[in-house]
Amino acid sequence: xxxxxxxxxxxxxxxxxxxxxxxxxxxxxxxxxxxxxxxxxxxxxxxxxxxxxxxxxxxxxxxxxxxxxxxxxxxxxxxxxxxxxxxxxxxxxxxxxxxxxxxxxxxxxxxxxxxxxxxxxxxxxxxxxxxxxxxxxxxxxxxxxxxxxxxxxxxxxxxxxxxxxxxxxxxxxxxxxxxxxxxxxxxxxxxxxxxxxxxxxxxxxxxxxxxxxxxx
Amino acid sequence: xxxxxxxxxxxxxxxxxxxxxxxxxxxxxxxxxxxxxxxxxxxxxxxxxxxxxxxxxxxxxxxxxxxxxxxxxxxxxxxxxxxxxxxxxxxxxxxxxxxxxxxxxxxxxxxxxxxxxxxxxxxxxxxxxxxxx
Numbered sequence: 001x002x003x004x005x006x007x008x009x010x011x012x013x014x015x016x017x018x019x020x021x022x023x024x025x026x027x028x029x030x031x032x033x034x035x036x037x038x039x040x041x042x043x044x045x046x047x048x049x050x051x052x053x054x055x056x057x058x059x060x061x062x063x064x065x066x067x068x069x070x071x072x073x074x075x076x077x078x079x080x081x082x083x084x085x086x087x088x089x090x091x092x093x094x095x096x097x098x099x100x101x102x103x104x105x106x107x108x109x110x111x112x113x114x115x116x117x118x119x120x121x122x123x124x125x126x127x128x129x130x131x132x133x134x135x136x137x138x139x140x141x142x143x144x145x146x147x148x149x150x151x152x153x154x155x156x157x158x159x160x161x162x163x164x165x166x167x168x169x170x171x172x173x174x175x176x177x178x179x180x181x182x183x184x185x186x187x188x189x190x191x192x193x194x195x196x197x198x199x200x201x202x203x204x205x206x207x208x209x210x211x212x213x214x215x216x
Numbered sequence: 217x218x219x220x221x222x223x224x225x226x227x228x229x230x231x232x233x234x235x236x237x238x239x240x241x242x243x244x245x246x247x248x249x250x251x252x253x254x255x256x257x258x259x260x261x262x263x264x265x266x267x268x269x270x271x272x273x274x275x276x277x278x279x280x281x282x283x284x285x286x287x288x289x290x291x292x293x294x295x296x297x298x299x300x301x302x303x304x305x306x307x308x309x310x311x312x313x314x315x316x317x318x319x320x321x322x323x324x325x326x327x328x329x330x331x332x333x334x335x336x337x338x339x340x341x342x343x344x345x346x347x348x349x
Contacts, residue, residue, distance in 0.1 A: 024297075025270065025297045028297035028317050029225050029228065031317070032225070032317035032318040032319070033228045034318075036231035036318070036321075037227070037231050039321055040234055040238075062231075065231070111224075111270045111275070112272060151272075151273070153273075
């Protein structure tokens with residue numbers, strides 16, 4: 001088998017593994033909160049049986065907490081579902097803002113990630129015809145790579161605008177990226193190139209640019 | 217028994233701390249490794265630190281090493297939301313006890329007694345006392 005293709009396939013599978021691991025960690029944390037809150041309600045019930053008074057405000061806040069965590073769980077599962085369906089079609093039309101929204105949500109599950117501030121696109125919806133999964137993988141790995149170097153206290157600005165009459169420009173800046181090597185590694189450039197995306201990295205300017213063609 | 221509880225999930229910390237306090241433990245809650253180090257550097261003494269493994273900034277493993285430098289007598293229990301074989305082996309390598317989340321409160325109480333050789337020892341609301349009445 002072709003080694004480059006093997007590495008490419010492995011990188012794709014590794015992304016699935018990484019994203020699923022972070023989602024499962026998030027769901028476990030949610031379950032842990034629900035479990036402890038339910039356990040506390042059980043403890044308070046035992047104390048009430050023994051004649052101790054129960055603070056109604058504590059009961060209400062515990063019940064509200066369980067409801068909030070269930071909603072958080074559903075939100076997490078929705079993101080997992082969006083991510084899973086990104087492989088439904090090999091090539092399709094996608095809105096870059098929707099991809100950024102999903103990547104922002106998924107990166108939020110990484111312990112080392114900071115905040116991603118996605119600026120609205122002033123022009124018409126930035127639609128491209130490309131491989132949804134590979135583009136998402138390139139953007140996700142780039143953002144995760146940036147935060148791995150800059151840490152959880154940083155805020156990364158992301159914006160999309162027309163670059164020329166054949167491509168969009170996606171800019172990442174403001175997180176204090178100063179590392180010499182490309183966030184996400186060499187594999188990212190190869191993966192990006194497979195769908196015609198060019199990555200230009202200027203650490204001195206704290207800026208990374210992706211040129212994304214309207215159509216591959 | 218004095219417990220330092222460190223986890224970035226605030227609601228989890230609040231609920232777990234309350235349940236431990238009902239069982240007679242004294243619990244100090246912090247949400248980052250940096251806060252944990254500050255509390256110990258300021259002179260607070262703990263029998264055991266219960267640490268989440270994965271936290272933003274200083275993770276549980278590194279935090280344990282730093283806390284041990286500050287207080288060689290402190291014992292450690294790791295909590296994790298991963299529960300992979302790699303996590304278990306990390307826990308074993310660090311010679312610390314390790315519990316996966318969601319955890320069972322009775323398992324945590326057993327582990328706390330095992331690592332410290334102590335019981336809760338607290339007064340006030342005591343859940344086990346009410347249960348035995």
